[in-house]
Amino acid sequence: MTASQQDLALREQAQGFLSREVHHLIIDGQSVPAASGKTMTTVNPSTGDVLARLASGGQADVDRAVLAARRAFKGPWSAWSPYERQALLTRVGQVLDAKFDELAQIEAVDMGAPVTRLRNSKAALMKMLSFFASQATNISGETLMNGIPGSVTTMTLKAPVGVIGGIIPWNGPLVSQFWIIGAVLASGCTAVLKPASEASLSVLRVAEILLEAGVPAGVINVVTGSGKDAGNALAAHPDVDRIAFTGSTQTGRSIIQASTVNIKKLQLELGGKSADIVCSDADLDKAVPGAAMGVFANSGQICFAGTRVLVQRPIVDEFTERLLAFIKTLRVGNSLDDTATLGPVISQNQLDNVLSYIDVGRAEGAELLCGGQRLGDELENGYFMQPSVFGGVTNDMRIAREEIFGPVLSIMPFDDIDEAIAIANDNEYGLGGAVWSQNLSTALRVVHGVHTGTMWVNCYGYVDPMVGFNGTKMSGYGAKGTAAHMDTYLYTKSVYMQL
Numbered sequence: 001m002t003a004s005q006q007d008l009a010l011r012e013q014a015q016g017f018l019s020r021e022v023h024h025l026i027i028d029g030q031s032v033p034a035a036s037g038k039t040m041t042t043v044n045p046s047t048g049d050v051l052a053r054l055a056s057g058g059q060a061d062v063d064r065a066v067l068a069a070r071r072a073f074k075g076p077w078s079a080w081s082p083y084e085r086q087a088l089l090t091r092v093g094q095v096l097d098a099k100f101d102e103l104a105q106i107e108a109v110d111m112g113a114p115v116t117r118l119r120n121s122k123a124a125l126m127k128m129l130s131f132f133a134s135q136a137t138n139i140s141g142e143t144l145m146n147g148i149p150g151s152v153t154t155m156t157l158k159a160p161v162g163v164i165g166g167i168i169p170w171n172g173p174l175v176s177q178f179w180i181i182g183a184v185l186a187s188g189c190t191a192v193l194k195p196a197s198e199a200s201l202s203v204l205r206v207a208e209i210l211l212e213a214g215v216p217a218g219v220i221n222v223v224t225g226s227g228k229d230a231g232n233a234l235a236a237h238p239d240v241d242r243i244a245f246t247g248s249t250q251t252g253r254s255i256i257q258a259s260t261v262n263i264k265k266l267q268l269e270l271g272g273k274s275a276d277i278v279c280s281d282a283d284l285d286k287a288v289p290g291a292a293m294g295v296f297a298n299s300g301q302i303c304f305a306g307t308r309v310l311v312q313r314p315i316v317d318e319f320t321e322r323l324l325a326f327i328k329t330l331r332v333g334n335s336l337d338d339t340a341t342l343g344p345v346i347s348q349n350q351l352d353n354v355l356s357y358i359d360v361g362r363a364e365g366a367e368l369l370c371g372g373q374r375l376g377d378e379l380e381n382g383y384f385m386q387p388s389v390f391g392g393v394t395n396d397m398r399i400a401r402e403e404i405f406g407p408v409l410s411i412m413p414f415d416d417i418d419e420a421i422a423i424a425n426d427n428e429y430g431l432g433g434a435v436w437s438q439n440l441s442t443a444l445r446v447v448h449g450v451h452t453g454t455m456w457v458n459c460y461g462y463v464d465p466m467v468g469f470n471g472t473k474m475s476g477y478g479a480k481g482t483a484a485h486m487d488t489y490l491y492t493k494s495v496y497m498q499l
């Protein structure tokens, strides 16, 4: 079966959803047009064709959605017990399990990730839902000793904060939206979600599925639209209690400014420029594919991509040769082609931006060892780019300092571990990072030395909600996963009881 035949066959399964004339907002359990009547289009990045028309929401729609979320927060939902919310999360998991293939197809054509990669992400989603189901029955305060004369009992209580504004990026909304939805359902909050205009469809379809699974109307609302209109209206809304934002550092700054209206607490997961350190004693059978996919997975559109690959000088040649051989095994193709390992980047804009960094790298004196071009032939209408590698990169170059968010890897030689740690730390971001070494003390030295929110040793990119995923420096704050994640959705009340 050719890619285009597969494309048609797979689309049929999600056809009912994709063929709607306009995808409306979801407010208070209802599908409603934007108050202004405005719409916008979204494009399939594998073909460049218009995929769907969506409501383009703005201030009035955010107002309506926040009102619905507030009403739901104060309504019968507030009386659901932790066990009931846990059972709901379990049911949501079962319904999503049954519908996941349809969701994977929708996401594949909307944001361009290969459908096989998306199907494989089902296990991660199921784990996330189990984790949040467990959190529903694990919300606890403390009883505390005190120094107050007399008989005063003191404790802290945890309570849901209220309405959450969830602002979601385009690089993997199908799974990433559940960092918000899971915590909202576990904590008893409600939410207004604002997906990225480039990839909103899986968020809209999930909101419908949540209603089918029994999530009460108004608990999860979705307002599609631009960041400038719908996103900013949500971030600045005086009746939104918290913002959970994942996106670029630049947008994160605007969110911080907007949040001052009512001093919202923020969970900010921002950009990155992570260092992946390959020591001379690394097992290259693992380090080469690990470091390569640490960059090229999702066509480089992953916040924690290890785009600065620091390689110890004695093995630079061998590592480079094996990396280039590995890249030849990757197949770039239509996101619905089951054999594709890499899909397109999200948009023409993103492609232009990534290609401009190829020019920047060359002009800075780095050596382009492979790739660097848009792909043609049957892929010419999509936003496909060859996986690209620069050699001889130094840390002062823009390609080593700025987030490219595309399939571009930089090889940066180093001599000793202290130098590698210094290079890794000489960057404004602090999101991911890894070390490949068979020597445990070398690995631990790097783990301790690198100033970053998440480190992997002899692996790259595992994220488990039980362990969490953090960022520091300009990569943001507020944990994803662990009980710390739930803290964004709860507030603490200190209680003094004189009996």
Ligand code: NAD
Pocket (backbone or CB within 6 Å): 167, 168, 169, 170, 171, 194, 195, 196, 197, 225, 226, 227, 228, 230, 231, 232, 233, 235, 246, 247, 248, 249, 250, 251, 252, 254, 255, 268, 269, 270, 271, 272, 302, 303, 304, 403, 405, 431, 471, 475
């Ligand atoms: P983006 O910042 O452009 O957009 C993210 C979301 O914010 C979108 O929904 C967008 O519409 C909205 N938005 C834009 N301007 C806004 C404004 N002024 N006010 C409110 N909302 C606004 O990011 P993107 O291009 O969608 O995603 C890529 C970026 O996200 C990269 O920098 C990447 O590193 C980062 N990211 C980080 C993580 C993480 O966990 N740290 C995960 C995924 C992506």
